[in-house]
Amino acid sequence: MFDVLQTKLGGVFEKLKGRGSLNESDVENAMSEIRTALLEADVALPVVKEFISDVKQRAVGSQIIKSVSPGQQVVKIVHDTMVSIFKGEEENHDLNLRGEPPIVIMMVGLQGSGKTTSTAKIAKSLSNKNRKKVLMVSLDVNRPAAQEQLAILGEQVSVETLPIIQGQAPQDITKRAMSAGKLGGYDVIILDTAGRLSIDEQLMSEVSQVKKVANPQEVLLVADAMTGQDSVNTAKNFNERLGLTGIVLTRVDGDSRGGSALSMRSVTGCPIKFMGIGEKLEDIESFDAERVAGRILGMGDVVALVEKAQEVTSEEEAEKLAKRMQSGQFDLNDLKTQLQQMNKMGGLSGIMGMLPGMSGLKNKMESAGVNEEMLKKQIAVIDSMTKSERTNPKILHASRKKRIAQGSGTSVQDVNKLLKQFQTMEKVMKQMRKMGGKLPNMGGMGNPFGGGNPFGGSNPFGGGGFPGLGGR
Ligand SMILES: Nc1nc2c(ncn2[C@@H]2O[C@H](COP(=O)(O)OP(=O)(O)OP(=O)(O)O)[C@@H](O)[C@H]2O)c(=O)[nH]1
Ligand SMILES: [Mg+2]
Incomplete structure (x- = not known):
């Protein structure tokens, strides 16, 4: 089954998965080998191009996991890309038999x-x-x-x-x-x-x-x-x-x-x-997209290993974050981690979509401008700050803000908005500490995103939605 594709990609993967470290040219080489493998297996050129660019994008956006090798991580990324192409938008690949018979x-x-x-x-x-x-x-x-x-x-x-x-x-x-x-x-x-x-x-x-x-x-x-x-x-x-x-x-x-x-x-x-x-x-x-990609790539063990490691990493991260919040050490680096985590979970709409009865809230959030775009913008703002600005946002005065806005392709207003959110979070956390770690009942939750504070919005998820706000 899918022999050519399997053999060709298998060769690339065998070389990759053992590698302890990969530099940029290793990755470039691997990509060009994958490209050749796909073409030789008769994948159409535009699809190959899309595939490679998708893999690259995922590779850039992925978090480095210490416990697995970069080669293994690339294998996982290629696997995920293939699954996502096979899966497409629909959840369900069964025949649609709903409706009036016949x-x-x-x-x-x-x-x-x-x-x-x-x-x-x-x-x-x-x-x-x-x-x-x-x-x-x-x-x-x-x-x-x-x-x-x-x-x-x-x-x-x-x-x-x-x-x-x-x-x-x-x-x-x-x-x-x-x-x-x-x-x-x-x-x-x-x-x-x-x-x-x-x-x-x-x-x-x-x-x-x-x-x-x-x-x-x-x-x-x-x-x-x-x-x-x-x-x-x-x-x-x-x-x-x-x-x-x-x-x-x-x-x-x-x-x-x-x-x-x-x-x-x-x-x-x-x-x-x-x-x-x-x-x-x-x-x-x-x-079954997962099963077929698994068969084609023949790397089920590596994929499982990386998945496990990813889980552990995000759990560890969540715990670390929760501890920092509890001890009042929360800074903009932590805020960034949290924003990234939200983004990874498919953005807000992804999360909201998973929760029954939340579609109304989702619309409300969207009309309040809380969406993936916003998450990305916020992450960009933090990325444009220096180390000391991130750990100590108090030093952010007008000229620094202007520089950050320029660096992140946003406006000073956006920078201010982010800082405002951060302050709100700080306040919430202070309250949390006072209440012995319990999440305070924030007033005015009718619109949890009122005041442009997306973290108020994590509240409706029952506290477990985002790390650190669970009051554990
Ligand atoms: N190995 C294998 N053979 C198959 C499969 N599906 C169909 N065949 C064989 O392919 C041949 C043609 O199958 P048909 O179902 O008659 O094809 P068709 O599309 O109806 O053909 P026309 O009506 O002439 O257009 C038959 O000998 C089938 O046994 C398959 O999944 N695997
Ligand atoms: Mg026929």
């Missing part, structure tokens, strides 16, 4: 890509695992015996197929399928369309018309993982013309280069929903 799934793709086989595989899985009543329908009137092929598969997997009426056009078969689906009380109808050698107008207009009649909830492109660069154009064309909702990647069991998977995902923005991993009708898997 739900229609339409299978499209080039000739021989595996549409009919995948139709039967998906039908079998929906019927056995999800207990759905499924109707399979062949719209392939071009290839002799294509409709019979599906009927035979239907018998093998014990899923019904629409009776064949010779001479009917695809649109008419579709209409018949829709009414049979409703009358028969089916949950799901899967339409298996005819393939073509290459994308031609006739094919596209035929499937577009079928789509209009059937109004499918899922339009799945079935694509052969073994076809290299061409698959990207195919996917792009189908997507532009039909609006795909997902990809079924077939023949992943073969000696495929694997690059097409990454490219198609990236170019269409459509999630890969299934992988065909053999000719048998149970040879289908849901696509």
